Amino acid sequence: MNKKYNFFLVSDSTGETxxxxxxxxxxxxxxxxxxxxxxxxxxxxxxTAQLIEKCRKTENSIIIYTLVEPATTNFIKSQxxxxxxxxxxxxxxLIPGFEKLFEQKASGRPSGQHELNKEYYKKIEAIQYTxxxxxxxxxxxxxxADIIIMGVSRTSKTPTSIYLGExxxxxxxxxxxxxxxxxxxxxxxxxxxxxxxxxxxRLEDIRKTRINLLNDKPDSNYxxxxxIQDEINKSKxxxxxxxxxxxxxxxxxxxxxxxAIVKIYEIKKxx
Numbered sequence: 001m002n003k004k005y006n007f008f009l010v011s012d013s014t015g016e017t018x019x020x021x022x023x024x025x026x027x028x029x030x031x032x033x034x035x036x037x038x039x040x041x042x043x044x045x046x047x048t049a050q051l052i053e054k055c056r057k058t059e060n061s062i063i064i065y066t067l068v069e070p071a072t073t074n075f076i077k078s079q080x081x082x083x084x085x086x087x088x089x090x091x092x093x094l095i096p097g098f099e100k101l102f103e104q105k106a107s108g109r110p111s112g113q114h115e116l117n118k119e120y121y122k123k124i125e126a127i128q129y130t131x132x133x134x135x136x137x138x139x140x141x142x143x144x145a146d147i148i149i150m151g152v153s154r155t156s157k158t159p160t161s162i163y164l165g166e167x168x169x170x171x172x173x174x175x176x177x178x179x180x181x182x183x184x185x186x187x188x189x190x191x192x193x194x195x196x197x198x199x200x201x202r203l204e205d206i207r208k209t210r211i212n213l214l215n216d217k218p219d220s221n222y223x224x225x226x227x228i229q230d231e232i233n234k235s236k237x238x239x240x241x242x243x244x245x246x247x248x249x250x251x252x253x254x255x256x257x258x259x260a261i262v263k264i265y266e267i268k269k270x271x
Contacts (some may be wrong), residue, residue, distance in 0.1 A: 130165030133172035151196035
């Protein structure tokens with residue numbers, strides 16, 4: 001039987017960075033069995049002592065941390081070493097390296113990435129804009145978007161838009177619905193347009209699942225493969241006629257689709 005590990009993700013902030021790092025680690029070890037223990041906003045000696053005590057009482061503990069306060073970091077490192085607990089500091093080598101490169105000391109301020117500055121408020125504005133312009137809402141003001149995503153129903157337009165909004169891009173999305181046309185001023189706007197396409201068979205499966213979840217009629221045209229094929233073909237023709245770059249999302253996660261859109265956006269912006 002495989003050994004089950006207990007990962008303690010320790011951060012002096014929200015722990016969001018560690019969550020993403022752990023996902024990257026987990027992706028490399030497909031058979032890994034684990035439990036996750038989140039310790040966020042760790043900034044006091046009492047908190048670190050509680051963490052070490054929990055690790056001591058738990059089998060196969062592993063600590064991964066993003067901490068910038070030296071006393072907290074040194075305590076966790078020394079205690080884990082004395083107890084034989086594997087301990088990995090994500091920033092331990094990066095920050096000293098950059099201090100040397102930039103010839104200045106790091107601030108050592110926890111949650112520095114969440115400072116309420118101009119960049120933060122720009123992100124909040126982008127999220128609000130994205131939510132207000134989801135699924136074809138407020139078409140008239142979509143011309144103010146950074147990015148407009150188009151595609152037939154169930155091509156991950158909404159989650160991709162929200163993901164981009166959280167990255168600071170004002171993102172709108174428009175569903176391509178049979179017998180409805182997209183206003184010409186959308187194609188003439190300064191926003192970067194991008195089209196999402198998907199394999200028809202894959203889309204059929206997604207829509208059938210959607211119908212089952214909503215308890216809709218099983219013979220709904222929504223999941224008719226011939227009509228889906230027609231929808232996809234018409235969307236591709238629309239994108240081609242307006243020279244809109246397309247992304248096939250059949251085997252892409254939302255994160256991968258968003259990364260591809262950002263790459264296209266940067267290329268167009270620099271051009």
